[in-house]
Amino acid sequence: xxxxxxxxxxxxxxxxxxxxxxxxxxxxxxxxxxxxxxxxxxxxxxxxxxxxxxxxxxxxxxxxxxxxxxxxxxxxxxxxxxxxxxxxxxxxxxxxxxxxxxxxxxxxxxxxxxxxxxxxxxxxxxxxxxxxxxxxxxxxxxxxxxxxxxxxxxxxxxxxxxxxxxxxxxxxxxxxxx
Amino acid sequence: xxxxxxxxxxxxxxxxxxxxxxxxxxxxxxxxxxxxxxxxxxxxxxxxxxxxxxxxxxxxxxxxxxxxxxxxxxxxxxxxxxxxxxxxxxxxxxxxxxxxxxxxxxxxxxxxxxxxxxxxxxxxxxxxxxxxxxxxxxxxxxxxxxxxxxxxxxxxxxxxxxxxxxxxxxxxxxxxxx
DNA sequence: ATTATATTGTGCGATATCGAACTATATAAT
DNA sequence: ATTATATAGTTCGATATCGCACAATATAAT
Numbered sequence: 001x002x003x004x005x006x007x008x009x010x011x012x013x014x015x016x017x018x019x020x021x022x023x024x025x026x027x028x029x030x031x032x033x034x035x036x037x038x039x040x041x042x043x044x045x046x047x048x049x050x051x052x053x054x055x056x057x058x059x060x061x062x063x064x065x066x067x068x069x070x071x072x073x074x075x076x077x078x079x080x081x082x083x084x085x086x087x088x089x090x091x092x093x094x095x096x097x098x099x100x101x102x103x104x105x106x107x108x109x110x111x112x113x114x115x116x117x118x119x120x121x122x123x124x125x126x127x128x129x130x131x132x133x134x135x136x137x138x139x140x141x142x143x144x145x146x147x148x149x150x151x152x153x154x155x156x157x158x159x160x161x162x163x164x165x166x167x168x169x170x171x172x173x174x175x176x177x178x
Numbered sequence: 179x180x181x182x183x184x185x186x187x188x189x190x191x192x193x194x195x196x197x198x199x200x201x202x203x204x205x206x207x208x209x210x211x212x213x214x215x216x217x218x219x220x221x222x223x224x225x226x227x228x229x230x231x232x233x234x235x236x237x238x239x240x241x242x243x244x245x246x247x248x249x250x251x252x253x254x255x256x257x258x259x260x261x262x263x264x265x266x267x268x269x270x271x272x273x274x275x276x277x278x279x280x281x282x283x284x285x286x287x288x289x290x291x292x293x294x295x296x297x298x299x300x301x302x303x304x305x306x307x308x309x310x311x312x313x314x315x316x317x318x319x320x321x322x323x324x325x326x327x328x329x330x331x332x333x334x335x336x337x338x339x340x341x342x343x344x345x346x347x348x349x350x351x352x353x354x355x356x
Numbered sequence: 357a358t359t360a361t362a363t364t365g366t367g368c369g370a371t372a373t374c375g376a377a378c379t380a381t382a383t384a385a386t
Numbered sequence: 387a388t389t390a391t392a393t394a395g396t397t398c399g400a401t402a403t404c405g406c407a408c409a410a411t412a413t414a415a416t
Contacts, residue, residue: 030325037340039251042230051350052224054354070221157346171330272403
């Protein structure tokens, strides 16, 4: 994964009426077309998110949802021992949501929470065998869907999209903490 | 908006081990790289969805959420008088979720539900002035964010992404109803 | 016409999400 | 050392999401 900076031939402030600050400090009205474009973008993102969520949930064993799978998958891919807050930040979720998700996973014996030796306030999240197993099973159960999609959506297209979406995700992320 | 078909130089069944059905009817294992790619894609989609949702909610008046705004925006853009089920399908949401969302909007006098003259089981959703006003205000309150983003993410990139995402959305949509 | 099947919307219960307030610990300021 | 401030995680209450079962109506089959 290369880190292409999210700036190609961009529209600088000179192209963007909303960025030209006039004397009284107000902002010029945003170009309606630009506005519509970004709304359309987030709209598509939202619908695809919804669709993929539903698709995954249909193949997931009863009671466990995408949220749970995502956490397990994250830990398998990037290594366990992370703190709850680390994980919450990775998914851009509030920490209270992560507390709840982790407590369900813990009840299901798919993770173990241990005190963080480096920080008395914190904890570390470890996968159990059952957690890894569940994650593997979930992925396997999704294979038919992924296979079907990979024959309908060109891999190359998806590959390029992932890069660009990752850039945008980083940009949004940076923008969020001003 | 041109409708580029979602099939460029795609990976046909010949490239896709999971599509070659072997004698016993089972499916060959999916290429792990392909699998990872699609998971990465849906992961980025999910995080951006989460980020944009949080961003919008931060600018939205108290009590009303992205779900409510989206419905109002949809009705303004595509016209009101649609049925709840139409709207649910447009966002790929279960109809029970839409019932709830609409009931909140109705309580806030932003929509009116009237019986459907063409179908006794159904209803039609109409915008009120207050609903349109709320939608306009919401968009205006998001302008600073959109402006900031449009200076960070090239318009051209977003424009291309919207087209490709729309294709994928349609593909997923078709795939969903088998 | 009658019956069988499908569709629209709703009520309900279970769970998920999230903001606010809180506890405990860590870090910085003095 | 003491105090002030920041951070990690939890609890709690409000709301959202969604599957299931249901009533009402529509459509198809006979």
